[in-house]
Amino acid sequence: MNIPAELRYTKTHEWIKEENGIVTVGLSDFAQQELGDLVFVNLPQVGDAVTAGEAFADVESVKAVSDVYSPVTGAVCEINEALLDAPESINQDPYGAWFIRVENVTGTVETLSAAEYEAMPKEG
Amino acid sequence: MDLKTPLYDCHVALEGRMVPFAGYVLPVQYPTGVIREHMAVREACGLFDVSHMGEVLYRGPDALANLQKLLTNDFSTMRDGKVRYSVMCNPNGGVVDDLIVYRFSQDAYWVVVNAANRHKDVSWMRENLFGDCELTDMSDSVAQLALQGPKAGAVFAKVCGEEPPTGYYTFIPEMTVAGVKCLVSRTGYTGEDGFELYCANADAPALWNALLEAGKDDGLIPCGLGARDTLRLEAAMPLYGHEMDDTVTPFETGLGWAVKMQKDDFIGRSALAGNEQPTRRRVGIEITGRGIAREHCDVYLDGKKIGVTTSGTHCPYLGKAVAMALIDGPAEDGALTVDVRGRQIEAKFIPLPFYQRKK
Numbered sequence: 001m002n003i004p005a006e007l008r009y010t011k012t013h014e015w016i017k018e019e020n021g022i023v024t025v026g027l028s029d030f031a032q033q034e035l036g037d038l039v040f041v042n043l044p045q046v047g048d049a050v051t052a053g054e055a056f057a058d059v060e061s062v063k064a065v066s067d068v069y070s071p072v073t074g075a076v077c078e079i080n081e082a083l084l085d086a087p088e089s090i091n092q093d094p095y096g097a098w099f100i101r102v103e104n105v106t107g108t109v110e111t112l113s114a115a116e117y118e119a120m121p122k123e124g
Numbered sequence: 125m126d127l128k129t130p131l132y133d134c135h136v137a138l139e140g141r142m143v144p145f146a147g148y149v150l151p152v153q154y155p156t157g158v159i160r161e162h163m164a165v166r167e168a169c170g171l172f173d174v175s176h177m178g179e180v181l182y183r184g185p186d187a188l189a190n191l192q193k194l195l196t197n198d199f200s201t202m203r204d205g206k207v208r209y210s211v212m213c214n215p216n217g218g219v220v221d222d223l224i225v226y227r228f229s230q231d232a233y234w235v236v237v238n239a240a241n242r243h244k245d246v247s248w249m250r251e252n253l254f255g256d257c258e259l260t261d262m263s264d265s266v267a268q269l270a271l272q273g274p275k276a277g278a279v280f281a282k283v284c285g286e287e288p289p290t291g292y293y294t295f296i297p298e299m300t301v302a303g304v305k306c307l308v309s310r311t312g313y314t315g316e317d318g319f320e321l322y323c324a325n326a327d328a329p330a331l332w333n334a335l336l337e338a339g340k341d342d343g344l345i346p347c348g349l350g351a352r353d354t355l356r357l358e359a360a361m362p363l364y365g366h367e368m369d370d371t372v373t374p375f376e377t378g379l380g381w382a383v384k385m386q387k388d389d390f391i392g393r394s395a396l397a398g399n400e401q402p403t404r405r406r407v408g409i410e411i412t413g414r415g416i417a418r419e420h421c422d423v424y425l426d427g428k429k430i431g432v433t434t435s436g437t438h439c440p441y442l443g444k445a446v447a448m449a450l451i452d453g454p455a456e457d458g459a460l461t462v463d464v465r466g467r468q469i470e471a472k473f474i475p476l477p478f479y480q481r482k483k
Contacts, residue, residue, distance in 0.1 A: 036153060036157055036158055036350070037157045037158050037159040037160075039159075039416070039438040039440075040414075040415065040416050040438060040445075042414070042415065058465075060415075060416050060438070061158070062158045062159060062162075062350060062354050062437055062438055062440060063152070063158060063350050063353075063437075064418075065416070065418065065465070084414075
């Protein structure tokens with residue numbers, strides 16, 4: 001399983017990258033493997049508020065729908081529109097296929113380093 | 125405690141993702157993923173472990189009379205070596221289960237039922253058993269493999285020198301396939317040509333491995349429950365517990381062709397009489413907006429709720445999201461929407477089946 005050292009992670013399997021106060025969020029390699037072939041993504045709109053620990057998007061495989069949780073509280077400043085037409089890119093390149101960027105961040109859930117995330121027991 | 129099929133170790137060796145289903149632990153998919161497994165069956169072939177299905181033997185001079193009373197289809201016209209689909213109704217006309225019947229001889233039939241309903245079915249069958257007829261639940265000693273797809277015949281020929289059953293819904297009671305004694309039928313639940321092979325539990329792993337090896341060059345891959353469901357849904361085949369249950373009649377779910385009202389009395393007949401053209405009916409829906417409808421989504425026509433989806437998915441071969449629904453009244457023109465987790469998504473009625481193989 002691929003867990004890039006430079007990113008941080010949530011217990012709900014999102015990855016986080018922070019640059020200049022902007023937080024980028026995506027799904028971890030473990031999450032995409034667990035979900036299986038993804039065929040649909042529903043994203044929020046630019047300007048929407050997101051809340052740490054609450055669902056901001058959903059992803060659907062052929063079998064099931066799953067929520068994606070926001071690691072931070074803030075405002076969506078950018079969405080990855082390419083995902084809407086190519087949800088399979090999340091399976092192919094989970095760390096390139098980011099979901100949203102968030103600004104004006106005022107709160108966050110507990111996050112894990114790559115080593116901590118790797119060591120975390122994951123339900124198979 | 126969930127049971128293991130005789131192929132459990134094979135699935136684990138192939139890294140199948142094992143999940144509980146109908147009292148068994150079965151692979152929902154292998155590392156290949158549902159989409160590739162689905163496409164393999166449409167374009168080449170796939171191999172499924174369906175050992176969880178139930179097999180019940182009816183034997184005796186009154187076997188035929190029992191089936192005629194218990195089931196909605198007519199078996200009096202059936203010949204040896206034929207397979208026939210049927211519904212089993214309760215006295216209210218609701219569906220106890222749907223199943224297929226194999227005729228060995230005038231006095232011996234095999235009834236193959238859904239795994240999830242096996243115990244309910246066998247109780248119902250015993251309760252209604254009459255005359256000189258013996259009923260045996262053989263499910264625990266029989267394994268079943270489904271070889272499905274346009275290349276199924278080519279793969280079969282590599283492991284069996286004998287001619288397979290040629291007609292759709294026919295079977296040969298005893299064949300030797302890869303050294304294993306099997307009952308082979310030309311049946312399936314994917315919308316493709318193919319075979320279902322029944323063998324003794326102990327022989328199942330050898331048969332499974334021999335088929336996978338023989339089919340390598342033809343693109344044969346093992347397929348899990350996920351692809352089994354998307355394939356049957358794309359082919360618009362109803363599934364018990366979704367498109368029908370104890371409260372839905374076979375006419376409502378579009379299985380009227382398997383109900384022979386003109387034959388002698390059968391369980392459910394009096395309740396079904398006069399209700400051959402029900403208000404509620406099964407329809408096909410394509411999701412034209414963004415999203416995927418699953419089961420239990422409310423369906424609206426011009427803002428008025430008309431029914432509920434019974435199954436839905438994104439179809440890998442058709443490349444679009446479809447659903448089946450039970451609606452009250454005809455599929456009329458208007459603004460059709462489906463409530464997917466609180467969002468109204470645009471949809472339209474489309475004819476069933478969604479997919480039909482080219483013959």
